[in-house]
Amino acid sequence: MPDRSRGRDPGDLLGNVDIQQLRCFVAVADELHFGRAAERLHVTPSPLSRRIRELEHELGSDLFIREYHRVRLTVFGLDFLEPAREVLKRFDALKHLSQDPEAYRRRRCRLGVAPLAAPLVVDAVLDAFHRAAPDVELPLTPAPSAELLAELAGDGLDLAVVHLPIGVPDLNSLTVGRGPYAVAMRADDEFAGRDSLTLSELRHREFLMASPKVHPFFMGGIRAAMLAAGITRIIDLPHTDVIQVATQVSRTGALNLTPGGPNHPAARVFGSPDYRLVPLGAPRITVSIGVAWRPGSEAQVPGLDDVLTALRDEYGANPISL
Template sequence: MDVQQLRCFLAVAEELHFGRAAERLHLTPSPVSRAVRELERELGAELFVRRYHQVELTAGGTALVGRVRDILRQLDGLKEALDEASGTRVVRVGGTHLCPPAVMDRFLLVAEERFPAHQIAATMAPSAELLPALERGELDAALVHLPLDRSDLDALVVARYRFSAAMRADDPLATASELRLRDLTHRTLTVGPPSPQPLAMNRLHRRLRDAGITSFHEMPGHDAVMLASHVRLSHGLTLTLDPRNGGSARVFDDPAFAVVPLRDDLEFLLGVAWCRSRAGQDEVVRGLIQAVRQEWAAGTLTL
């Protein structure tokens, strides 16, 4: 067996979906399926029960998940061990590409001030890619959307989103000083796909449905320009942060659009996450988390 087979097995075990596992590994499903089949053949046991659009771990597969995760974590830690021995330990942090730039900049500054003699390497990616990287030991900490559903990860909430409704400037709701979710129940709401952080996005979508919004148009990706174009052409609505937060929300800082604050709290959170077991063993991870706690000791930001 080889490392790639183990990585493919663990990705499928965590995603329970060959397509999502392949996407996470930046591969197509065929080589992932082939690697898992080869591993099963070498071990002489089925690791997954494969059904139409459904994958489940067998008892044997379940027994291997923890051990394979530990093996990969140790392998991925070899370079880190060499860096530490040579005094060139790189502090590796990540951030969701959908968070406001000012929050990511603040997180990076915390890391730079805590470790002034170390190189800080930053990775921007969807939360769904950053979380497995934390588990594999490829990142020391990451700014991600919450909540988490991974037993070895912990997080500190650093920001809470306050959403607004974005629409055309000539929309009937554009003159309101604020809106409630109930004001949107007769409209179609354009939303992004859940893929960047399924747990957080699905919870948001469920909150919207619970408020009585039943008509949704799901965009294929989180492209802010395409989103704004769809809202403009369809006379639709979408959710956004205040454009003053920067980032993708700035696309609605345009006279063609109106951005009206929502009174309802949708409980969408941003936090710094880390691997709990590494925080107990790695001085860099432990020091980084201590610095994050000190930086946000006064409480969470409201964006």
């Protein structure tokens, strides 16, 4: 495509570009993969690719170099990325404006909470707000970690309680709770009497894995540890419902890696006499849950700096045992 953008400021090239085209572009630029970007936006790759082509036509220059199983940003794409992010940030901020004139004078922090986050961690964060910033309103957004991190990066949230590590270089995080992993199995399983297990001992067994879409980076780390131990029979489930996972374990005899500490909801589901949770030995895998935020927002969001200081002082060196 002829480059009609040469010598022009990328921020001045918007023309008839619509906001969804920019959202598609930023998603592909972040993922460098059309399939993953489509999943993130909850669309199929075909319309996503079409929106990118329409955007390139409008701009008069290619944004991506498309190779076999590989996508890279062009020089112009790199230049266009930050202005596009800024437009999206400003646009997304509009939805938080209120017709209530008092809203501008209120102190509020938009808090996201992952449904699978341990209640002890969520309670610790809420308690920190009540102690350090009691006058700050806390509108809550429940959503999977992946969605919360996207909202946080896009300025749709101020703080999020999520599983760690987050895998997003532009965000900060702090661990508030940490606990061990265990192997969940039926009570009559051949390994049910063991005091501990290693992953390599289980390489011939079939494992159920909750949907990685809730947090691809975190779940990817768990999968990598399993593959490194020789476990290849992994069945990805289309959901993250722990009760349904337990039902599948009971029905099929397959195993499941799950947080094994007594203070994690997943461990309570497998606390029934029908199941056995065997602690996982080397390589030791832990589940960490904490908070994530945008760098610099401590000085902009009411009470956030005080809350983060309180959490860091109380749990930075001694996370809650999950």
